[in-house]
Every structure is written in C-alpha cells, then in structure tokens.
Amino acid sequence: MTNVSNALVADEEACMALPDEVDSQKRQWLQALHPAIEPSNASQVEEPVTAESIVADFIRQHSASGQLVARSVFLLPPYSVPESDLATLLDAICQHVSDADITCIQGSEDTYFYSTQTMTANYAEMCVQVVENDICRAIAEAVRFDCQTYPRPYKVAMLAQPPYHFEPEQVTAALTAMETHPDYADIRAVESSNAEPYLFSERFMSYGKAYGLCEWLEVEQYQNP
Numbered sequence: 001m002t003n004v005s006n007a008l009v010a011d012e013e014a015c016m017a018l019p020d021e022v023d024s025q026k027r028q029w030l031q032a033l034h035p036a037i038e039p040s041n042a043s044q045v046e047e048p049v050t051a052e053s054i055v056a057d058f059i060r061q062h063s064a065s066g067q068l069v070a071r072s073v074f075l076l077p078p079y080s081v082p083e084s085d086l087a088t089l090l091d092a093i094c095q096h097v098s099d100a101d102i103t104c105i106q107g108s109e110d111t112y113f114y115s116t117q118t119m120t121a122n123y124a125e126m127c128v129q130v131v132e133n134d135i136c137r138a139i140a141e142a143v144r145f146d147c148q149t150y151p152r153p154y155k156v157a158m159l160a161q162p163p164y165h166f167e168p169e170q171v172t173a174a175l176t177a178m179e180t181h182p183d184y185a186d187i188r189a190v191e192s193s194n195a196e197p198y199l200f201s202e203r204f205m206s207y208g209k210a211y212g213l214c215e216w217l218e219v220e221q222y223q224n225p
Contacts, residue, residue, distance in 0.1 A: 052092050056099045060115040066163060068105075068112040068127045107132050127163050135166060135174040139199070140184050147204035153190055153214045156197040175199075192218035 059069045071090070074081045081089070090113075093099045101116045107128040114124045122145060129138035142164075143154040159166045166174075178184040186202045192214045200210035 063115040063119040071111040143199045144201045147201045153198040153200040153210040
C-alpha cells in the first residue's frame with residue numbers, strides 16, 4: 001500500500017477538513033497515495049505522517065463535531081481511493097496501537113467510523129439511524145435506552161435536538177407508523193398533566209411508572225424545589 005507525498009504532508013490542516021471543505025491537495029493524496037515521509041530534521045522525535053495517521057485524524061475531527069465517517073465516502077469523488085487500498089488502509093488503522101480509539105459500527109447501508117475519544121457507542125448508533133433515515137428505529141432505540149438506563153420516559157421534544165433534528169411532521173408520521181408495526185409494539189405514549197408528550201417502553205417500565213416520572217419531570221419538581 002502507498003502513502004502520502006511531501007507536498008500533501010505540508011498541508012496537513014487541509015487534510016483534516018470536513019467532506020464539504022476538501023481542497024485540491026487533499027483530493028490528491030486520497031486519489032494517489034505515495035511513500036511515507038520521514039521528518040526532514042533527523043533530530044526531531046516526531047513520528048512520520050502517514051496515510052493512516054491522516055485518515056485517523058480525519059475521523060477524529062468528524063467525531064469531535066458529532067459526525068460519523070462512512071466507509072463509502074473514501075470510494076467516491078473527490079477521494080476515489082481504490083477498494084484494495086482502502087481495505088488495507090482501514091485495517092492498518094484499526095490494528096495500530098496509537099489509533100486504538102478509531103472504531104467502526106455497521107449500519108444497514110454502510111460501515112461507519114468514529115473516535116471513542118469524543119463519541120460514545122450509543123451516540124454513534126443514534127447517528128447511524130439518522131444518516132440512514134431510519135426514524136422509527138431511532139425513536140424506539142432512544143426510548144428504550146432512556147427507560148432501561150436511567151430509568152425515565154423519553155421526552156418527545158428531544159427528537160428535535162442533536163443528533164436527530166427531526167421535524168415535527170417526521171416524528172408524527174413515524175409514531176403513526178410505529179403504532180401498527182410489531183417491532184415497536186412496546187413503545188407507548190404518555191403525557192404529563194401540562195400536556196407534555198413522552199414515550200416509554202413497556203419492556204422496561206409500566207404506564208403508571210412512566211406517568212409518575214414524566215409528571216415529576218414536568219410539574220412536581222417545580223412545585224417542590
């Protein structure tokens with residue numbers, strides 16, 4: 001496998017730009033990788049910049065901004081890395097000790113990479129559902145996670161927040177579809193006395209518990225500071 005050229009290493013910041021901010025030099029190293037660069041000053045204790053280190057940092061930058069990196073991104077323009085080179089490159093990253101934070105998650109449409117330094121596995125899973133536009137599953141998994149982990153019902157308004165950013169119409173359509181889908185039979189609605197909608201999973205809590213918790217979250221905690 002080949003690596004980056006001297007000209008590309010000199011512009012490392014451009015190599016870590018987000019996909020919609022890629023400049024011509026970054027495209028060059030992803031299109032044609034050249035031999036690894038040794039530091040020009042032999043007395044320096046810096047490790048050589050390689051394609052592996054640049055791609056790992058590229059993934060880390062995306063994770064820091066709450067984004068996954070899809071494997072297919074590197075196969076398409078402006079990158080256009082050959083499949084054989086990409087497979088070797090990603091395998092090398094995943095096996096390198098200094099890149100132990102780089103991990104992947106399998107979606108139904110693609111494989112996605114992220115850094116555990118700034119993104120949790122749960123958040124990465126949510127991002128996959130958003131990227132693949134699997135709104136019903138995204139809602140169900142968010143509800144189940146909160147009910148099992150905290151436990152607490154899930155406030156519907158949270159679906160408008162990152163990483164979802166779902167529009168009200170999308171949420172309404174998804175909840176309607178979920179009502180008759182067997183995979184989501186455990187997801188139920190509950191509402192506090194101030195008419196704030198919540199969702200809960202019958203796998204992890206009863207209607208009575210869900211109502212009591214959302215009533216506390218929305219009303220009672222403010223009445224009893």
